[in-house]
Amino acid sequence: MPSWLGQMVLSCWELVGRILGTSKDDVSDDDDPDDSLLHSPLFWSRDLEKHSCGEFSVAVVRGNEVIEDHSQVDTGREVTFVGVxxxxxxxxxxxxxxRRLFRNFIRIAKEKGTISENILRSxxxxxxxxxxxxxRGSFVRKPSIAAVGSCCLVGIIWRGSLYVANLGDSRAVIGSLGGSKKVVAEQLxxxxxxxLEEIRSEVRALHPGDPDIVVENQGAWRIKGIIQASRTIGDAYxxxxxxxxxxxxxxxxxxxPEPFQRPLLIPExxxxxxVLQPSDGFVIFASDGLWENLTNQQAVDIVNKHQRAGIARKLIKRALKEAAKKRQINFDELLRVPDATRRNFHDDITVVVIFVDHDLLEKGAPVP
Known part of the structure; x- marks a missing residue:
């Protein structure tokens, strides 16, 4: 690899900002002081921060007794990395x-001197x-670790392009200005x-000798009656x-119930x-807890109609209101549901909204 190319990639990743974990100290107080979500211990957010070519907003609400969603936004001088x-x-x-995916990506990108879909896959x-x-190393002391897994959604903006990798049912949706000057949602x-029928067909094609590879259980299609996601990280058993x-x-x-010859889930x-166009305004990266309650277009319309600061929080609040409506309770009642039963009302929800400012995208301006 030419030395100048390696140096170019290295300079891209002189990190100037990083978000990891959750903290009530991250919550902004510039919202309605009576907003019960803002002051709920279930919730945290970063209302508005800068990345390499624009701004971003992040919010998380807990649905499980112990939150199972994790997320990150890493930004360098020319590159932005998003993970849900x-x-x-x-x-x-x-x-x-x-803790590991971003490090793995950085190391491989430095070794190869560039960024590509194949590097993200690797x-x-x-x-x-x-x-x-x-x-394998934890199994003896904690056998249940073999049943732990995760969906994985990653987005990278570099040199005018957006690269996305996905396993599972988290989702990236872009909002773009359409021909009628209306912002249109496009699922990436x-x-x-x-x-989804096409995913059931995909799984059945991978297991032609197993008629019970996908069965209905508790009102939903599941692989072996257990899990809905067909691609994950983990789930070793x-x-x-x-x-x-x-x-x-x-x-x-x-x-x-029975032995299997080939993996039931895949990590591919x-x-x-x-290639980002001038009409592309923002991208919503979110776990399926958001999409269970909002359509792609509803989410894009909310982002388009409100100011940037706190927009991830607004998306979560709207999703929670929809979840409350399904259970015929009001929003504040939903926030008071005990931790032990909260998962029956809504999942963990993570939302990252990435705004793309094309003047910065073209200039490659450094982040303050």
Whole structure:
């Protein structure tokens, strides 16, 4: 690799800002002081921050007793990295991804001297391999770790292009100005969820000898009646049969009813590259807790009609209001639901809204 190219990539990643974890100290007080969500211990946000070519807003609300969503925004002089990791079975996998995926991506990009879809894929696969090694090392003291997994949604903006990798049913949606001067929603990712007929067909094609690979359970299509996501990081017992057969695992977790010959879930991300156009205004990255309650167009309209500061919070509040309506209670009643039963009302929800300012995109202006 030419030395100047390696130096170029290295300079791109002189990080000037990083968001990880959750803290009530991150909450802004510039909203309505009577807004019960803003002051809820379930919630945290960053109302508005700068990234390499614009601004972004982040918000999270907890639905599980222990939050299983993790997220990050990393910004350098010319590159912005966004990650939303929706865990299940516990927070171990999503936490691991938030600590390792970005590092893996940086190292591979430096080695190759560029950024591409293949480099992003390699970082995801390396993160999967690393987590499965972590499971192997932790299994004796914690057999249930074999049942922990996470969806994974990543976006990177570099040199006028947006690169997206996705496993699972988190979603990236872009808002663009259409021909009628109306902002139009376009989904950039595929929902790897067997609730969709095309995903059920994909899974069945990978397991032609297993008529029960996808079955209905509790009113939803699930792989082996257990999980809706067809692509994940982790979930070792559904990928490596030795965990499913181990007596230590079977004592603490309901095993699969029969042995399997090939992985039931795959870690292969779907990849997308988009050259950003002047009509592209913003991208919403969110876990499925948002999309269970809002359509793509509803979410884009909310972002378009409100000021940037606190917009991720507004999306979460609207989603929670819809969740409350489904259960025939009001918003404040929803916030008072006990932790032990809250997951019956709504999931963890993570929202990151990335605004793209094209004058900065063209200049490559450094972040203050």
């Amino acid at each position: 990791y929706d865990g299940h079975g516990g927070p171990d996998a999503s936490r691991y991804i938030s 970082a995801v696969i390396e993160t999967e391999d690393g987590f499965l090694s972590f499971v 990712t595929i929902d790897h969820n067997v609730g 559904m990928k490596q049969p030795e965990y499913n057969a181990d007596p230590r695992f079977r004592r603490c977790y309901l095993p699969l 991300p779907s990849l997308h590259r988009r």
